[in-house]
Amino acid sequence: MSNTPTPPASERTEIKRVAVRGNYEREQLYSILDACYVCHLAFVQDGQPFSIPMLHWRIDDGLYLHGSPGSRSYRHLKSGAPIAVSVALVDGLVLARSAFHHSINYRSAVVLGQAQAIETPEEKSRALDTLVETVLVGRGSECRAPSEQELKMTGVLRISLSEASSKLRSGPPVDEEEDYDLPIWAGVLPIETKIGAPVPDPRMNAAQSLPDSLRTPKLRIK
Amino acid sequence: MSNTPTPPASERTEIKRVAVRGNYEREQLYSILDACYVCHLAFVQDGQPFSIPMLHWRIDDGLYLHGSPGSRSYRHLKSGAPIAVSVALVDGLVLARSAFHHSINYRSAVVLGQAQAIETPEEKSRALDTLVETVLVGRGSECRAPSEQELKMTGVLRISLSEASSKLRSGPPVDEEEDYDLPIWAGVLPIETKIGAPVPDPRMNAAQSLPDSLRTPKLRIK
Numbered sequence: 535m536s537n538t539p540t541p542p543a544s545e546r547t548e549i550k551r552v553a554v555r556g557n558y559e560r561e562q563l564y565s566i567l568d569a570c571y572v573c574h575l576a577f578v579q580d581g582q583p584f585s586i587p588m589l590h591w592r593i594d595d596g597l598y599l600h601g602s603p604g605s606r607s608y609r610h611l612k613s614g615a616p617i618a619v620s621v622a623l624v625d626g627l628v629l630a631r632s633a634f635h636h637s638i639n640y641r642s643a644v645v646l647g648q649a650q651a652i653e654t655p656e657e658k659s660r661a662l663d664t665l666v667e668t669v670l671v672g673r674g675s676e677c678r679a680p681s682e683q684e685l686k687m688t689g690v691l692r693i694s695l696s697e698a699s700s701k702l703r704s705g706p707p708v709d710e711e712e713d714y715d716l717p718i719w720a721g722v723l724p725i726e727t728k729i730g731a732p733v734p735d736p737r738m739n740a741a742q743s744l745p746d747s748l749r750t751p752k753l754r755i756k
Numbered sequence: 757m758s759n760t761p762t763p764p765a766s767e768r769t770e771i772k773r774v775a776v777r778g779n780y781e782r783e784q785l786y787s788i789l790d791a792c793y794v795c796h797l798a799f800v801q802d803g804q805p806f807s808i809p810m811l812h813w814r815i816d817d818g819l820y821l822h823g824s825p826g827s828r829s830y831r832h833l834k835s836g837a838p839i840a841v842s843v844a845l846v847d848g849l850v851l852a853r854s855a856f857h858h859s860i861n862y863r864s865a866v867v868l869g870q871a872q873a874i875e876t877p878e879e880k881s882r883a884l885d886t887l888v889e890t891v892l893v894g895r896g897s898e899c900r901a902p903s904e905q906e907l908k909m910t911g912v913l914r915i916s917l918s919e920a921s922s923k924l925r926s927g928p929p930v931d932e933e934e935d936y937d938l939p940i941w942a943g944v945l946p947i948e949t950k951i952g953a954p955v956p957d958p959r960m961n962a963a964q965s966l967p968d969s970l971r972t973p974k975l976r977i978k
């Protein structure tokens with residue numbers, strides 16, 4: 535919890551409560567967005583909010599999503615509807631002396647904005663290349679590139695990161711001063727994300743050796 | 757991807773696209789909600805959707821959230837505003853022969869509804885006890901229980917799970933039939949959640965031995 539709050543990017547993303555956990559630094563925002571595979575996209579239709587888990591990726595100051603261009607939600611997003619996107623990673627369970635001060639260590643980010651469809655094939659192709667590379671570094675050059683038809687079947691949306699904020703908690707529990715004398719174990723139980731051993735597709739030609747991307751895999755999750 | 761689609765709980769949560777991945781079974785819904793520490797809560801204010809990562813827990817057919825009763829968002833939720841909640845866990849990276857068929861293995865759930873505030877101290881107390889136990893089995897009896905004042909400072913909301921659905925992908929990649937002959941490694945890189953070694957609070961009395969809850973920790977994340 536060594537955050538120093540700095541001025542928020544906009545009133546709408548300002549963290550109103552627990553301001554000490556707010557951090558509006560861009561580098562932190564980028565690293566949290568990059569560390570998550572899945573974001574949660576919120577949008578509104580007929581007054582009803584929806585929240586959909588989606589794969590996302592980032593290029594510079596843009597957050598990218600892809601989907602089926604004919605789908606109802608894609609068309610809604612493309613129309614410029616207001617959206618919110620959030621991500622969160624759990625880093626540990628914070629076990630305090632009091633039930634009340636139990637918490638979790640986490641990193642999270644929130645983005646508000648509108649989506650813009652990427653229309654030119656070159657730009658779309660570049661964005662999708664980055665998606666494959668973001669999922670697993672080096673994978674892009676190992677697999678078959680998208681056909682023209684596959685590119686047509688994939689809609690790509692970009693959301694500017696101009697209105698966004700990130701927030702995290704780290705470190706030990708913070709208890710009431712009088713509770714520190716209680717005979718209770720306190721601390722943090724870390725939660726870690728690990729990769730397992732690659733599982734070959736049963737339908738794969740047995741002669742395929744493990745590709746470079748999987749020898750020392752570079753993942754988004756950190 | 758061995759899901760058999762069954763009739764959706766309501767039109768609003770029906771998965772419109774990729775219906776083969778839909779599964780409306782209650783047990784699956786519960787297990788996915790229980791396996792996630794953090795949900796993403798979407799609500800609307802002045803037409804703008806917001807998405808906020810929050811700790812959640814489940815009791816029977818209710819999803820619970822807690823917050824500061826005086827906060828703007830808590831008061832908005834308590835007023836019966838329509839909300840959506842989603843959770844997602846990433847289980848693996850699906851490395852197909854084609855860039856297009858790359859995917860992730862995941863488990864996700866979506867809930868639509870409204871929140872109801874839990875007002876009676878007994879019910880609130882019971883819900884918060886369950887929260888501590890849900891984070892780490894056995895922890896509730898090891899820490900100091902909430903004071904009356906702490907209970908007053910904690911608002912608890914319940915959302916019925918009557919309108920909810922879950923969705924998952926598992927198993928190997930699915931490629932175009934003609935791509936199976938390509939000399940490309942295909943398969944799944946599993947993503948696993950592990951717990952690390954407990955980190956004692958530096959301010960802890962050195963005489964505290966590791967509590968029972970941490971000897972063989974039972975976590976939500978599975």
